[in-house]
Amino acid sequence: MKLDLDISKIHKCRECANDIADQVMEHVQRVTTTTIERTVLRLLGVDGVNHAGVPLPNVVVDSVHRAGHLEDGIATYMARAVASTGLSPQQVAEKVACGELDLTLTASAPAGIGGCERSVLSSAVSASLDRILANVATRREYLSRLDPGTEPLIYVIVATGNIYEDVEQAQSAAKAGADIIAVIRSTAQSLLDYVPYGATTEGFGGTFATQENFRIMRRGLDSVSVETGRYIRLVNYCSGLCMPEIAAMGALERLDMMLNDSMYGILFRDINMKRTFADQHFSRMINAYAGITINTGEDNYLTTADAYDEAHTVLASQFINEALAHRSGLPDSQIGLGHAFEINPELKDGFLYEVAQAQLARDIFPDAPLKYMPPTKYMTGDIFRGYLLNGMFNLAGVMTGQSIQLLGMLTEAIHTPHIHDRYLATKNAKHVFNNARHLGDDILYTRGGIIQTRAEQVLDDTARMLQHVRDRGLMNAMGEGIFAGIARTPDGGRGLDGVAAKSADYWNPFEEAIASRLALAASNDPRRR
Amino acid sequence: MPQVDLKSVRPYGDTLDDGKVQLGFTLPIRYGPEAKEAARQLVMKMGFEGADVVSAHDLGGHFTYFVVYGKCVHSVDVTSLRVPKVEVEQMDFFKINDLVRDKLGRKITVVAACTGSDAHTVGIDAIINMKGYAGEYGLERYPWFRAHNLGAQVPNETLVAKAIDTDADAILVSQVVTQRNVHIANMTRLVDLLEAEGIRDDVILVAGGPRISHELALELGYDAGFGPGTLPSHVAAYIAQEMVRKEHRTSPDLGKER
Numbered sequence A: 001m002k003l004d005l006d007i008s009k010i011h012k013c014r015e016c017a018n019d020i021a022d023q024v025m026e027h028v029q030r031v032t033t034t035t036i037e038r039t040v041l042r043l044l045g046v047d048g049v050n051h052a053g054v055p056l057p058n059v060v061v062d063s064v065h066r067a068g069h070l071e072d073g074i075a076t077y078m079a080r081a082v083a084s085t086g087l088s089p090q091q092v093a094e095k096v097a098c099g100e101l102d103l104t105l106t107a108s109a110p111a112g113i114g115g116c117e118r119s120v121l122s123s124a125v126s127a128s129l130d131r132i133l134a135n136v137a138t139r140r141e142y143l144s145r146l147d148p149g150t151e152p153l154i155y156v157i158v159a160t161g162n163i164y165e166d167v168e169q170a171q172s173a174a175k176a177g178a179d180i181i182a183v184i185r186s187t188a189q190s191l192l193d194y195v196p197y198g199a200t201t202e203g204f205g206g207t208f209a210t211q212e213n214f215r216i217m218r219r220g221l222d223s224v225s226v227e228t229g230r231y232i233r234l235v236n237y238c239s240g241l242c243m244p245e246i247a248a249m250g251a252l253e254r255l256d257m258m259l260n261d262s263m264y265g266i267l268f269r270d271i272n273m274k275r276t277f278a279d280q281h282f283s284r285m286i287n288a289y290a291g292i293t294i295n296t297g298e299d300n301y302l303t304t305a306d307a308y309d310e311a312h313t314v315l316a317s318q319f320i321n322e323a324l325a326h327r328s329g330l331p332d333s334q335i336g337l338g339h340a341f342e343i344n345p346e347l348k349d350g351f352l353y354e355v356a357q358a359q360l361a362r363d364i365f366p367d368a369p370l371k372y373m374p375p376t377k378y379m380t381g382d383i384f385r386g387y388l389l390n391g392m393f394n395l396a397g398v399m400t401g402q403s404i405q406l407l408g409m410l411t412e413a414i415h416t417p418h419i420h421d422r423y424l425a426t427k428n429a430k431h432v433f434n435n436a437r438h439l440g441d442d443i444l445y446t447r448g449g450i451i452q453t454r455a456e457q458v459l460d461d462t463a464r465m466l467q468h469v470r471d472r473g474l475m476n477a478m479g480e481g482i483f484a485g486i487a488r489t490p491d492g493g494r495g496l497d498g499v500a501a502k503s504a505d506y507w508n509p510f511e512e513a514i515a516s517r518l519a520l521a522a523s524n525d526p527r528r529r
Numbered sequence B: 001m002p003q004v005d006l007k008s009v010r011p012y013g014d015t016l017d018d019g020k021v022q023l024g025f026t027l028p029i030r031y032g033p034e035a036k037e038a039a040r041q042l043v044m045k046m047g048f049e050g051a052d053v054v055s056a057h058d059l060g061g062h063f064t065y066f067v068v069y070g071k072c073v074h075s076v077d078v079t080s081l082r083v084p085k086v087e088v089e090q091m092d093f094f095k096i097n098d099l100v101r102d103k104l105g106r107k108i109t110v111v112a113a114c115t116g117s118d119a120h121t122v123g124i125d126a127i128i129n130m131k132g133y134a135g136e137y138g139l140e141r142y143p144w145f146r147a148h149n150l151g152a153q154v155p156n157e158t159l160v161a162k163a164i165d166t167d168a169d170a171i172l173v174s175q176v177v178t179q180r181n182v183h184i185a186n187m188t189r190l191v192d193l194l195e196a197e198g199i200r201d202d203v204i205l206v207a208g209g210p211r212i213s214h215e216l217a218l219e220l221g222y223d224a225g226f227g228p229g230t231l232p233s234h235v236a237a238y239i240a241q242e243m244v245r246k247e248h249r250t251s252p253d254l255g256k257e258r
């Protein structure tokens, strides 16, 4: 620990965050959602679309949800259908889609025979989970055979809208030195209550996240990994109304990281919080199981709130994200907590405050692969000034031992990155990282100096905020606009109609299996603590 | 400093009329002498003389990035330019409120939103919200304005309904995402809706955003457009003055009853 912080204050913050997370978990354990159930179907191998282009997982789940039966879990219905027809889950879904089968007609079947029906899905469940484990093994194998990269890892974004064009740009970026490629999603995909299907070549400000697109990009990155001798990691967005479905797709196609925040959708997309809290939990369980590193989105708060005044909200959110992630089985090494270099560049000593915040995160979360976000808000059309700000950001990153450095683009205020913007950004980062590689090791922060004092102040403010949130409960506190200056209510926002209370007979075979494989069950059930 | 001929202005490097310009771009071809020559010839075709490729980088096989200098041979007659600008006399918070009170005698109602799939609220909030922007209060703080900020991702239909509901004097639209011209389609659709409802002429229609110019806004059938760096007072002054102008155009008894 470089900042000589008061350990007891950090403990206090963690305690609060744990209590906050436990309160949230009480809600989470009680409900399921349409997208969680669609995820179950996807993991059972249900894929494809009907004649109108609606994904089969939606068709099937909607048919049961409309009849008001989601409470038992879609697997219950699927198991009955498979048991009585002898078809595979995919064939059952196809029959439902063309109206030949109505899963709800089995709704009134007597309970109690569930046990033996459930077993008809066990081979499909383990096939899926084994495929994910095989991906984990493949990743491990790549990482041992190829250069895994040196932190801070260089992370860049591609966003052409066309997956084939994205592959070109990603390969070019990888050759220039990028370690991690994120494919930004098309504008507003997060509000779609389904996952688009197939390869796509049209998108707005990004490319649709589809399983086929994941596969195409993975193939492209594997080939450039072998060519460059460095394992190039792939990232997408596990957020919005389909969080767990995208987690499943990513797990099946060996993505390495996922943007997967517990509150981002609530705050920035106005998605209902009861929905999101449930969705984030299951999606994070899948990510945990698949060895996928999550990236949290605290950086976003600083786009609507001031980075200097609201610095403590970032730290408070990191504590909450960490506590919730632990409850989904994610180890520290897979929790890429986010923060950002977004202080107004005109502020005197602004760089010192940035270093204080970045070092604070490093000291408090020593094993987390911290994700550091670049200046965006104060970027203007002046690309030369932007290049300098990005250089300062890179210096703060290497100096404070950040793990994942999302590179700033000099054209940030103008358009999604052009191919040479990415190239110039990578050169900037490599230059700064190389030149200042061990600067952090040589630095001691003066007690009572600007950086150390600032870090203490942010920690104090954070402790106060977390106590308040614990007293109010996270869901109520979010109504006060505590994060990003944005207020949300428990019943507001999109997607609440897709939340259903679980019945006593609720069954989700993947949640069960993953929880037991991650040894989660006991710690997750609030009654057993 | 020698006299600049405003009828024939060209770029200035370190001598008047040297025409020096620096360009950066990528060609989708392999790095090498041919790539450099291709870049040089291309720059000559753009209307530059003495193109000089000062730097070329391999972007990973199929692409090469160049920095090229050239001397621009073209010039511009600045005296003949006509740039559409928002016609407004700059005023501060107090003057604007006084103007509305004295010349209009009633509050001005505005509805604002970031429309379509666009989720960027910071720009419209800067203009509307209490807190304001860059040290200025937003329209919600103006005693002689009644401002409704509907937030982001607002369907055009909702915005129009709200405008009708509140009998709005002005509609303020923010568009930040411009990729593939989504903003054009979205902004045009709003005008169509207002026309269909027969209220286009009853409202002052204002657009804003980092890539929005007054010229573009006019082209799309808006009354005004505001770009980067806009302050709440710019918008408030424009709306207030436009309202006063409007009231004077229509005879007093045809004015809206409140």
Ligand code: B12
Pocket (backbone or CB within 6 Å): A184, A185, A186, A187, A188, A204, A205, A206, A268, A300, A303, A304, A376, A377, A378, A379, A380, A411, A412, A413, A414, A415, A416, A417, B117, B118, B119, B120, B121, B122, B123, B124, B126, B127, B133, B172, B173, B174, B175, B176, B177, B178, B179, B206, B207, B208, B209, B210, B211, B226, B227, B228, B229, B230, B231, B235
């Ligand atoms: C903050 C931010 C976000 C935040 C938004 C948070 C929020 N609640 O607003 C988050 C992280 C959510 C976000 C998401 C995305 N973003 Co964004 N974002 C930005 C960023 C960094 C800053 C924008 C900002 O806040 N500027 C500050 C405000 C004050 O400035 P302003 O908007 O220009 O507003 C001023 C004037 O334009 C004017 N004005 C604006 N509106 C109006 C309206 C009226 C009526 C008037 C009079 C004046 C006016 O007055 C304001 C004050 O002066 C910009 C990059 C940049 N530096 O500009 C990218 C940027 C705008 N985003 C971009 C993109 C592509 C996206 C995403 C699509 C990415 C993705 N694929 O997911 C998503 C879009 C989600 C969606 N559905 O819209 C692109 C847009 C590219 C383009 N030209 O189309 C940019 C330029 C980044 C980039 N280079 O790629 N983003």
